Amino acid sequence: MVYTIGIDLGGTKIATAVVDENGDVIAHLEVPTHAKEGPQAVLDRMAETAKRVAQAVPSIQPMAVGVGAPGPLNPKRGIVFGPPNLPGWDHVNLVDELQQRLGLHVVIDNDANAATLAEATLGAGRGYHNLVYITVSTGIGGGVMLDGKVRQGEFGCAAEIGHHIVDINGPLCHCGNRGCLETFASGTAIERTALERMGEPLNASRVALLAREKNVIAQQILDDVYRYLGAGLVNVINLFDPAVIIIGGGVAQIGRPMFEALQQVVNNNHFRSSVGENVQVVPAQLGTKAGVIGAALLPR
Amino acid sequence: MVYTIGIDLGGTKIATAVVDENGDVIAHLEVPTHAKEGPQAVLDRMAETAKRVAQAVPSIQPMAVGVGAPGPLNPKRGIVFGPPNLPGWDHVNLVDELQQRLGLHVVIDNDANAATLAEATLGAGRGYHNLVYITVSTGIGGGVMLDGKVRQGEFGCAAEIGHHIVDINGPLCHCGNRGCLETFASGTAIERTALERMGEPLNASRVALLAREKNVIAQQILDDVYRYLGAGLVNVINLFDPAVIIIGGGVAQIGRPMFEALQQVVNNNHFRSSVGENVQVVPAQLGTKAGVIGAALLPR
Numbered sequence: 291m292v293y294t295i296g297i298d299l300g301g302t303k304i305a306t307a308v309v310d311e312n313g314d315v316i317a318h319l320e321v322p323t324h325a326k327e328g329p330q331a332v333l334d335r336m337a338e339t340a341k342r343v344a345q346a347v348p349s350i351q352p353m354a355v356g357v358g359a360p361g362p363l364n365p366k367r368g369i370v371f372g373p374p375n376l377p378g379w380d381h382v383n384l385v386d387e388l389q390q391r392l393g394l395h396v397v398i399d400n401d402a403n404a405a406t407l408a409e410a411t412l413g414a415g416r417g418y419h420n421l422v423y424i425t426v427s428t429g430i431g432g433g434v435m436l437d438g439k440v441r442q443g444e445f446g447c448a449a450e451i452g453h454h455i456v457d458i459n460g461p462l463c464h465c466g467n468r469g470c471l472e473t474f475a476s477g478t479a480i481e482r483t484a485l486e487r488m489g490e491p492l493n494a495s496r497v498a499l500l501a502r503e504k505n506v507i508a509q510q511i512l513d514d515v516y517r518y519l520g521a522g523l524v525n526v527i528n529l530f531d532p533a534v535i536i537i538g539g540g541v542a543q544i545g546r547p548m549f550e551a552l553q554q555v556v557n558n559n560h561f562r563s564s565v566g567e568n569v570q571v572v573p574a575q576l577g578t579k580a581g582v583i584g585a586a587l588l589p590r
Numbered sequence: 591m592v593y594t595i596g597i598d599l600g601g602t603k604i605a606t607a608v609v610d611e612n613g614d615v616i617a618h619l620e621v622p623t624h625a626k627e628g629p630q631a632v633l634d635r636m637a638e639t640a641k642r643v644a645q646a647v648p649s650i651q652p653m654a655v656g657v658g659a660p661g662p663l664n665p666k667r668g669i670v671f672g673p674p675n676l677p678g679w680d681h682v683n684l685v686d687e688l689q690q691r692l693g694l695h696v697v698i699d700n701d702a703n704a705a706t707l708a709e710a711t712l713g714a715g716r717g718y719h720n721l722v723y724i725t726v727s728t729g730i731g732g733g734v735m736l737d738g739k740v741r742q743g744e745f746g747c748a749a750e751i752g753h754h755i756v757d758i759n760g761p762l763c764h765c766g767n768r769g770c771l772e773t774f775a776s777g778t779a780i781e782r783t784a785l786e787r788m789g790e791p792l793n794a795s796r797v798a799l800l801a802r803e804k805n806v807i808a809q810q811i812l813d814d815v816y817r818y819l820g821a822g823l824v825n826v827i828n829l830f831d832p833a834v835i836i837i838g839g840g841v842a843q844i845g846r847p848m849f850e851a852l853q854q855v856v857n858n859n860h861f862r863s864s865v866g867e868n869v870q871v872v873p874a875q876l877g878t879k880a881g882v883i884g885a886a887l888l889p890r
Contacts (some may be wrong), residue, residue, distance in 0.1 A: 362865050371865055421742040434829075436741045436748075443736065443831020444720040445865050446610020454825040458757050458818065466860025467824065518758065524767065525754040529734075529829055553658040560766025564857040565662050565671055565745050 292416035295340050295352045295394075296586025298401060299359045301325050302377025304336055306343040307354075307579075308352060309586035313412040315575045315579065316350065320344040328378040330442050354395040356588030358404030359384060361431075364445040374464075397588045400446060401581050405538065405574075406433025407440050408584030413575035414536045422532045423574070425449055427539035428520070430472045434530050449530075452476065456521045474518035477541050483511050498544040515541075516548065520555025525571050529559055538574025549573060591703075595640050595652045596886025598701060599659040601625050601675030604636055606643040608652060609825055609878075609886035613712040615879065616650065619643040628678040629687075637691035641719050653696040656888030658704030658881050659684060661731075665699045665746040674764075697888045699789050700746060701881050705838065705874075706733025707740050708884030713875035714836045722832045723874070726819070726838035730772045742872040749830075751777065756821045774818035781805075783811050816848065820855025827869050828861055838874025849873060 291310050294323025298305040308316045312345075321339050323332060336357075344352055360373035368385025370376070388396045399407075401433050406415075406423035415435070417419045423482050424432040430452030441448050453465050454470035473479060477494055484492040487507050492500070500508035523535055542548065552571045576583060591610050598605040604623050607618040621639050623632060636657075639832065644652055660673035668685025670676070688696045699707075704721035706715075715721045715735070724732040729731055730752030734741050741748050752763050752772035760769025773779060784792040787807050791798070800808035823835055835856075852871045876883060 351840065362862065364865075424654040436743065437739070439737070441736045441741075444833040445831055445862075445867060447827075447862060448736075448826040448829065448831040450831075453819045453828045456755055456758050458758070463861075465862070470861075472615075479754060485785045521755045521758045525825070526829075527747075529748065529751045529826075531745055531748040531750075533744040559749065561770075562662065562747060562762075563766070565664075565747060568744060569744075582788060 293350050293352045294584040294586045295344060297340055297355060297357045298325070298337060298585050299332075299338055299357060299575045300401070302577045303359065304332075304339055305582040306339045307582045307586060308343055308347055309406060309583055310349060310362050313408070313583055315583065317346040318582070319346065322522030324329060324544035325376050329376070329382045332376070333384070333387045333391065333497070337388060340392060350555070351469065352394065354397065354589035355392060356404070356585040357388065357396060358383060358401040358585040358588070359398055359401070359519075361400035361450070362445070362447050363400055365397075365442050368398055369542050370398075371434065396535070399440070399442065399588055400431075402431035402434040403440050403442065404582040404588060406584065407587050408433060408576050408580040409536050409538070409574050410435050410440070411587055412583065413580065414572050415534060418533050419534060420530070421453075421528055421534045422526050422530045423536045423538065425539035426476060426537060426541035428477050430476050451522060451526060452524070454525060455576065456518060456525065472520060472521040475522065475523070477539075480511065480515060480541065487511060490574040494544055495539040498547065501547070512544070512547070513551075515553040516555065520552055521557050521567065523552060523571065524559045527556065528560060532569060533544065534570045534572060536572055538577075538580060543571055545573070547574070552586050554571070593637070593650050594886045594889050595644060595655045596882040596884070597636055597640055597657045598704070598881035598885050599636060599657060600701070600824060601660065601673075603636070604632075604639055606639045607640040607886060608643055608647055608650060610885055612728035613708070613883055613887065615883065616631035617643050617646040618882070621702070625676050627852045629682045633669070633684070633687045633691065633887055637688060640692060641652070652694065654674075654697065654866075655688060655692060655698060656704070656885040657684060657688065657696060657698040658701040658885040658888070661700035661750070662745070662747050663698065665742050668696070668698055670698075675804040680688040680809070695889060697886055699742065702731035702749065702880065703740050703742065704746055704884030704888060705880040706735060707887050708876050708880040709836050709838070709874050710735050710740070711887055712883065714835060714872050718833050720830070720832045721828055721834045721836060722749065722826050722870070723836045723838065724826070726776060726841035728777050730776050734832070736830065736867055742869075751822060751826060753781075754822070754825060756818060756825070771818060771822040775815045775822065777839075779809065780815060780841065784815070792801045794841040794844055797854065798847065801847070812844070813851075816855065823852060823856050823871065824859045827856065827859060832869060832871045834872060836872055836874050839878060842873055845873070862890060
């Protein structure tokens with residue numbers, strides 16, 4: 291049996307796991323990132339946590355380390371460019387830094403691509419060769435598998451689904467462009483809209499609960515989210531042509547009402563009507579562990 | 591030397607060529623499609639034209655036939671679903687039909703994918719592994735090469751760039767969706783806007799000529815086209831992450847002013863600024879022959 295270590299580097303926590311070749315988690319350890327301490331301290335903490343999780347199963351010798359990190363990053367060169375939630379990271383060569391600390395082969399990809407790999411291999415995407423994974427959370431990220439492989443693009447920036455423009459005349463996104471999908475349909479967008487229309491920055495689950503209780507404003511907020519997210523899915527379909535779209539992240543916890551609404555938008559994608567086969571929109575299956583499991587699968 | 595026959599099936603003409611393994615055209619023949627006569631007559635004409643172009647170089651024995659046809663179509667199953675400009679084609683198995691008529695192995699893909707393959711192999715995309723080709727003509731089509739291969743998607747419908755939504759509140763597209771890129775930036779859109787604002791349905795070249803002569807309305811029409819097309823390129827970049835975007839088709843004949851304007855929009859794609867490497871926007875090199883040459887490359 292071959293074992294690898296997965297590290298999911300986030301702005302608030304570092305999740306690590308020892309994973310076997312079936313994708314089963316043998317040991318798991320999470321620590322706070324303390325991102326404010328800067329890259330060297332965070333790299334030290336990543337290495338230390340990876341060593342500790344490996345020591346939890348001393349009979350096992352992990353072969354390699356996979357890291358899912360926030361983008362933009364260049365997986366081929368191993369460089370993290372400077373994600374907004376990791377202050378001080380400016381073109382850090384994460385692969386070199388970790389290899390020096392751990393003495394093991396290190397592979398990185400962006401966190402959404404790692405989660406895509408996990409869902410494709412072990413979750414809702416098993417058996418498919420062409421799929422898109424979208425995480426709708428604080429922001430909106432994603433990954434794309436085409437012909438059986440997660441495609442990174444030239445600079446490792448493919449499938450940045452939250453930052454494609456669905457309304458050229460829309461409001462300014464924090465990225466600097468106008469009308470990105472993330473501006474309308476992320477968890478942050480839902481809280482902002484709830485504050486504007488309901489006086490409180492309610493999160494997606496709270497808004498969904500109120501909508502189930504027939505609160506008209508809550509339902510309108512969700513309908514708007516589904517309309518924009520639906521347009522995003524139509525674009526994903528007309529550009530990537532996946533067999534299935536997998537949606538994870540906190541906002542996807544709304545569950546059935548959301549998936550039914552999105553499936554309806556997708557089924558009404560007129561452009562593809564002549565093809566006669568609808569793309570399925572399904573929930574992610576691996577939950578919050580998708581990131582760390584996918585990271586562990588990267589070196590394979 | 592290995593030779594193949596390429597067939598570029600269009601709504602108005604059928605272009606055929608015998609192409610050698612370097613991509614050089616040995617013989618070339620074009621006939622009108624007479625699309626109104628329906629699929630059987632068009633298939634007969636395709637087969638007959640392919641035979642005639644092969645007979646023009648009797649010393650050569652072509653190994654196989656590649657066909658670029660209007661989408662949507664399923665390249666794996668060989669089926670053309672029913673393109674708007676080929677009346678009567680409703681789930682026609684083009685591969686079976688042509689193989690019966692020609693006794694040669696037949697491969698199909700959509701015409702934009704064939705042109706993408708040609709530009710990637712022999713044109714503006716030589717040496718790149720990740721690129722997007724966009725044809726801006728009557729409509730807007732495209733193809734995507736990732737990791738060295740043109741990606742068709744699950745049903746052969748990937749990279750339908752003209753039918754991705756850039757303005758969710760925009761006008762109805764002929765495909766039935768709202769605010770598709772094609773509605774704003776195709777040759778047809780330019781003619782329609784020219785009719786509205788200048789009283790005449792001027793084509794892109796005419797509008798560009800007037801703009802060069804300092805006609806303010808003509809310049810505004812082009813600026814709007816560049817703004818929408820630019821948003822489309824930003825989306826293509828944030829989703830496919832190509833190293834280069836190649837633009838062909840009649841509208842691209844505007845040339846330098848268009849490519850300069852688009853390059854500027856792409857360089858201002860804030861989302862990617864931290865990556866620090868701009869995607870190049872370049873003109874296609876193979877002109878109208880890209881389709882038939884790419885078709886001939888399909889069976890390889």
